[in-house]
Amino acid sequence: ALALSLSACGGSSSASSTAAASNPYGLITPGQFRVASVGDSKPYTFTDSSGKFTGFDVELFTDVAHRAGIDNVVFTGQDFSAILPAVANGQFDVGVAAIGITDKRKQTVDFSDGYLAGYLTVLTTKASGVTSADAIKGKRLGVVQGTLQETYAMKNFPDSNLVRFPDNNAAVSALNSGTIDAHFLDYEAAKDYVSKFGLVDAADIPSFDAPAGFAIAKNKPALKDALNKALKAAMADGTWKRLYQKWFPGSPMPKQYLPASDQ
Numbered sequence: 001a002l003a004l005s006l007s008a009c010g011g012s013s014s015a016s017s018t019a020a021a022s023n024p025y026g027l028i029t030p031g032q033f034r035v036a037s038v039g040d041s042k043p044y045t046f047t048d049s050s051g052k053f054t055g056f057d058v059e060l061f062t063d064v065a066h067r068a069g070i071d072n073v074v075f076t077g078q079d080f081s082a083i084l085p086a087v088a089n090g091q092f093d094v095g096v097a098a099i100g101i102t103d104k105r106k107q108t109v110d111f112s113d114g115y116l117a118g119y120l121t122v123l124t125t126k127a128s129g130v131t132s133a134d135a136i137k138g139k140r141l142g143v144v145q146g147t148l149q150e151t152y153a154m155k156n157f158p159d160s161n162l163v164r165f166p167d168n169n170a171a172v173s174a175l176n177s178g179t180i181d182a183h184f185l186d187y188e189a190a191k192d193y194v195s196k197f198g199l200v201d202a203a204d205i206p207s208f209d210a211p212a213g214f215a216i217a218k219n220k221p222a223l224k225d226a227l228n229k230a231l232k233a234a235m236a237d238g239t240w241k242r243l244y245q246k247w248f249p250g251s252p253m254p255k256q257y258l259p260a261s262d263q
């Protein structure tokens, strides 16, 4: 009985070490990336007419996942404010949604290296009278809960009336129905809403100190290293540049993510 139990125990420890070997990134389901994202931030991350997730961040992560050896990638839409807690508590392996890397967020999750640095934009209507950032005084400004825009507005637009929304869709429909005077979101997403609804970009505020990164749970060094290695390779061989030009045509390209030959 002793020998049996020893070998059983030996077996179980070797089984667990085999499991670790076949699941080196500690994924919820070995061989699959479960990704939390948002569906209404076109062209970063959005769902197309067939409901499929796509966009710059989606295609970049999918490429990075492939380089890390994982081709089974499942994206699920969440309210932005739910993403980091869900990644931290192991409901998702990664958060991918133009999520700016900040020290405050690093208290909850860890991040890959940055992959996109751009602007926060005040989106408004022709009728609102909001023609610049200082014209927001006393006006109703929409923000998506949990975003850098919310934090920025609380600090820099203290005399605006902040209205918090779960997502961009809800905020932009409030803007279109006159319930708020402006909405504060990411530059490329604002540009898409401008073209869709004839809205106006009233101000672009640089957010280069908080480039977007892939959010992962803390203390997962193997996953973090694999994502960073793959991200570096995607930048070095021009994949990052191809995807940037595909999804953000005409936008100024941050130099730090280009192949050495383009520097």
Ligand SMILES: NC(=O)CC[C@H](NC[C@@]1(O)OC[C@@H](O)[C@@H](O)[C@@H]1O)C(=O)O
Pocket: 038, 041, 080, 097, 098, 099, 100, 101, 116, 117, 118, 119, 120, 144, 146, 147, 148, 149, 186, 187, 207, 208, 209, 210, 211, 212, 213
């Ligand atoms: N999906 C969202 O709504 C994200 C909103 C917001 N994005 C900010 C940001 O990461 O967007 C991509 C780049 O422009 C970054 O420089 C910027 O900080 C945030 O992280 O809070």
